[in-house]
Structures are given as structure tokens and as C-alpha cells.
Amino acid sequence: MAKKLMKGCEAIGEAAVKAGCKLFFGYPITPQNEIPEYMAHRLPQVGGTFVQAESEVAASNMIYGAAGSGERVFTSSSSPGISLMQEGISYIAGSELPVVIVNIMRAGPGLGGILPSQSDYFQATKGGGHGDYRLLVLAPWSVQEAADLVQDAFDLADFYRNPVMVLGDGLIGQMMEPVEFKPERTPCKPLAPKEWAATGCSGDRPTNIVNSLFLDPEVLERHNQKLKAKYDRMVRDEVRCASYGTDRPYDVLVVAYGTVARVSSTALDDLRGEGVDAALFRPITLFPFPHAELRAAAEKAQEVLVVELSTGQMIEDVRLALEGRKPIHFLGRQGGMLISPEAVAEKVKAIQASSAEVRRG
Amino acid sequence: MTTFDRRPDACAALAAPVVILVGHFGSGKSEIALNLALGFRARGEDVSIVDLDVVKPYFRCRQAREELRARGIRLVAPAGEHAHADLPIILPAIRSLLQRPPGRVLMDVGGDPVGARALGSLSDAVVPGATELLVVLNFLRPYTETVDEAVEMVRAIETAARLRATGLVSNTHLLAETTPATVVEGVQMAEATAARLQLPVVAAVADEPTARGLAGRTLPCPLLVLERLIRPPFEGTREQRKVGPLFVLN
Numbered sequence: 001m002a003k004k005l006m007k008g009c010e011a012i013g014e015a016a017v018k019a020g021c022k023l024f025f026g027y028p029i030t031p032q033n034e035i036p037e038y039m040a041h042r043l044p045q046v047g048g049t050f051v052q053a054e055s056e057v058a059a060s061n062m063i064y065g066a067a068g069s070g071e072r073v074f075t076s077s078s079s080p081g082i083s084l085m086q087e088g089i090s091y092i093a094g095s096e097l098p099v100v101i102v103n104i105m106r107a108g109p110g111l112g113g114i115l116p117s118q119s120d121y122f123q124a125t126k127g128g129g130h131g132d133y134r135l136l137v138l139a140p141w142s143v144q145e146a147a148d149l150v151q152d153a154f155d156l157a158d159f160y161r162n163p164v165m166v167l168g169d170g171l172i173g174q175m176m177e178p179v180e181f182k183p184e185r186t187p188c189k190p191l192a193p194k195e196w197a198a199t200g201c202s203g204d205r206p207t208n209i210v211n212s213l214f215l216d217p218e219v220l221e222r223h224n225q226k227l228k229a230k231y232d233r234m235v236r237d238e239v240r241c242a243s244y245g246t247d248r249p250y251d252v253l254v255v256a257y258g259t260v261a262r263v264s265s266t267a268l269d270d271l272r273g274e275g276v277d278a279a280l281f282r283p284i285t286l287f288p289f290p291h292a293e294l295r296a297a298a299e300k301a302q303e304v305l306v307v308e309l310s311t312g313q314m315i316e317d318v319r320l321a322l323e324g325r326k327p328i329h330f331l332g333r334q335g336g337m338l339i340s341p342e343a344v345a346e347k348v349k350a351i352q353a354s355s356a357e358v359r360r361g
Numbered sequence: 362m363t364t365f366d367r368r369p370d371a372c373a374a375l376a377a378p379v380v381i382l383v384g385h386f387g388s389g390k391s392e393i394a395l396n397l398a399l400g401f402r403a404r405g406e407d408v409s410i411v412d413l414d415v416v417k418p419y420f421r422c423r424q425a426r427e428e429l430r431a432r433g434i435r436l437v438a439p440a441g442e443h444a445h446a447d448l449p450i451i452l453p454a455i456r457s458l459l460q461r462p463p464g465r466v467l468m469d470v471g472g473d474p475v476g477a478r479a480l481g482s483l484s485d486a487v488v489p490g491a492t493e494l495l496v497v498l499n500f501l502r503p504y505t506e507t508v509d510e511a512v513e514m515v516r517a518i519e520t521a522a523r524l525r526a527t528g529l530v531s532n533t534h535l536l537a538e539t540t541p542a543t544v545v546e547g548v549q550m551a552e553a554t555a556a557r558l559q560l561p562v563v564a565a566v567a568d569e570p571t572a573r574g575l576a577g578r579t580l581p582c583p584l585l586v587l588e589r590l591i592r593p594p595f596e597g598t599r600e601q602r603k604v605g606p607l608f609v610l611n
Contacts, residue, residue: 003501004502004534005387005499005501005534005535005536006503007386010387010503014503030418030447031418031419031447038503041504088483114418114445114446114447115446116419161504170418171419171593173418173560174418174419174420175420176536177536178535178538179538237544259593262595264594265595266595266596270599336445338594339594340594341594342599
């Protein structure tokens, strides 16, 4: 198929349709309204169903029920709406059901504002809802990558029987870029028939039950350990990351995800002519976080700079990855204010200058 | 000095004092409105730009407030914290600008029939004959990929706006991946759409590199050479980011 010019939200919607998603339940919120709008228009064309729920709480329970039937199910929202969905998401994880959730982050906390942010990193990667569960979290930096990751998200959700979140800052949802969908797409995981699905039982097989209630503590502990083993497999098999400029020697390693990584890569391009040696490391999976890959990339650097549209959330995973091996600096904006390539470049230059001074002694 | 300051002739084809841009969501209305505003201003005109975009939450003309002011262009848009609200705010000043334009008035309307509905509430203030209602078309956008879809989009927008379109603007592009052939094919589809609707194609749009590639080709309509003003923060060269232009997000 030839390329089209798409907003991130439209590309995300079309990606879900291309992945065979027939069911969308959601509730509008800026800056991702174009996703439900697209699905409302598009799903009837492919024999699917769009339901605007009465709230995000209801939407998350609708995706819970629909996922139990084994269909590919999708919802999207933005930060405050994702907060409302947390109860349902915890139940979905506990019941081991595959759903795809897109969060186009806006600035918080509370109602906050409608401009871009990355302040839901903790919520996405460290829980959000109650209980010992994890989401597999994918973070695109372009509209094309958003389209690709949403399609992969459905395969990953089915493979692990676990909710998968695609986490984009507001820019990912609203900016336009050329996008291409491949006509024949191979799933990114081998997919087994959904023999667990609750599709109605005539007595010819044992009853399939969707459940997250385990009153017997021994049984519930075994369930938690089974989930943990699943998350361990994600950590072993699903880490994705990218780097930029790491093929040359560098003093400063910038770590950023989403569109902030795009801003940082522009900053590094600008710095190249100025004798500043810096490279970029970009986590694509936020859970599982690329600890070992980041550690390896940081080995060649003197200093590490984390850039985020928050007061510092991913930086905690960077600290865990580096275990004190390198000094870690931070640059962040909040409230919907963006970081410019110039601000990143200035910070990198300042870090490199002070680092060189220290080494000279 | 940016490219648009050096290009005062881009707007010659438009005579009406009021130029209203409507079209599908993402078709390029804001970008064209900003370029036209700067073009008219460079010709020495008194220019007002009305941001009536009640649809998209980012990348609206109002976010270029300072840059427009610096160039002596009047911006009519919600101010203060309301500039960042996702609320359908229609300022009372718009009505008088439509009825008694102090010079050139450009209006950037929100996308789709939904966005045009805001214009519908002002349709009684639109002076026929003194107003161009231009529908911007990009045939590489979802939902306006064929002539049939474009015709349907124009008619739906006219219904919501309670106004008749007076012309089409051909803006088929793929951002940096646009080729001269992209523009030529887009113009052909716009011409076919225009024939069905009995409207003229008043302009084709191309950015500067594409326009250079079009040199020597004859288009059936004037070419508006456009500078891309609305960009995410990571795009453009350092020089482009320094001189402005109007990076339109906070």
C-alpha cells in the first residue's frame, strides 16, 4: 500500500484494524479523541463494533468482558482517563486476558492540561492498578512506529495473555507523518488458538472461566508466581531499544524515549559540528526496561543525561540499570511545555565541559 | 529574513477581502492560512487571521501569537489560558471582521463538517461576493483519498457551514516525502473534484523544494509556494528553528 499522511491517532486506529481488532470501547478525552472517532467510523466498515462507554471505568470493564471472549480488543485514552481504567486493567491482568491500551499522555496531575507530557511513566511501568502485575509497555517515537507497535501490541497481548500498553506523549497522537501499512504482515509472536476463551460451552469441553478471585491463599500465591514467571519471560524475550550515534566515541549518553528522543537526536545532529561527542539511547519497551543494553551503552560514556517531559520518572530505571556506575544528570519540562533541541544541546555541552574539568583535576 | 518575507507575490490570485479556509481534518488549512497571512502582510496589506479551530487541540494558529504580532498581523483567537483549552470558543469580534473587514481577513476553520459547524453559526455574517470559501484537499489523507470522497467531504462541509464553497485548494502532499508528481497528481484529482462541483481550483500548494522540481511544468492553477511553519520541535535545521518561524506549539 502506498504511503498516506496520517495523524498519530489515525495511524493507531488503522493499525488496530489491520491487526484484526473488531472491538473498541472507550470514552473521549483530549488529546486522543481522533482514535475513538477513527474507530467509530472504521470498525463498522470491517464488521466490527464501536461502543462509546458512559465513562472510562465502564470502558475498562467492557474491554475486560470482550477480551474474555477471545476477540482482539482495544481501548485508548489520555492520562486522567487511564487513571479511571486502572481497576479494570488490574482485573484484566489478574484474569490473564489480552487487551491493547493506548495512552496518549497529557500533562497532569489531576485534570492538568491538554498539552503533551510523559508523566505517566510510573503509572504505566510500575503498576497503576492494585496487585502484583505488569503491563508490557511500548513507546513509539514516530507515527510510523506507533502504527507498527500497535500491531505488535495485539500479538504480544495474545501471546502473553496480558494487557499491553502503547504509551505516547501528546505529540505522537497529534502530529502528522507519512505512514505505510504492509499488506502481508507476519505476527511478531507465534499465536496459539485461544482455547481459554469463554465463548459458550455445550459440554464438549471443560468450562472456561474468566476470573481474578482466588480466596485460597496458596492458590493465589501460585497464581502470582505464575504471573511473575510470565513477566520474567517478557524481561528475557521482549526488550526493545534503539541507539543513535553510538558507533562513534562519545562522552555523554543521552537517554530519552518517545518524541523527546526525536528532539534529542536533533540536538545530537546539531552538536556534531561543534566537537561535542554525544550519543542517544532510546528504550522502546519501557517494561521490560532495557537494563543490560543501557548498561553496555553507558560503559563507553563519561556521563549520562536523562531527558523527560516529567520531573524525573524513567530516570529511576536508568539509575537501577547503571547501579551507580556513571553520574546521571536530568533535563525535564512539565505542564505541557516541550523541550527544544537547543535546550538538550546546551545541557549536553555543559555536562561535557564540567566533566572534562573534573578529569583534568 | 524567512522565505515568506521574500515572497510577496504568492497571494496575487486571491482578490476577496475575506478568505475562509475549510476542509478535512489535517488537510493543511492552518499552514496555508499562516502562509497566506504572511504573504498578504509582505504585500503591505492590513491582515487579520482568525483562528476558529475548535477541532484540533495542538498546532493551532493562536500558538504563533508572538510571531504574528511581531509581523504586525492581527490574531483573533482565545487568549490566556483559554488559548490552550479544548473548548468551542467563538469570539464576538469575528462577526464584525466578517461584515466589515478592516483589510484582509483570513479565517482558519476547524477540520471536517464538525469544525465547519462553528462557521455555520457565523454564516449570516458572511458577505457573499466579498468572501472566498476555499476547501483545502489533500488526497493522501484518510477519507479524502478519491474524488468521490472529496466531493462528499466538500458537500458535508458546505451543509455544516451553511455556505457554498467558492473554490478548491489542491494541497496533496506527504510532507518531506512529497515529489513533484505528488503535486501534479493531486491537482488532477482536485480538478476532477472541481468539475463535479462546478468550482474552480484557485491554487495548488507546494513547499519550496517541490516547487523547484515543478519548474517548467504547467499547472492549470496558480502555485502557492509554502514554507512549512507548523512543525514538531525536532524538525527543521537549526537555522530554520532560530528564525522562527512559527513553531506552533507552546
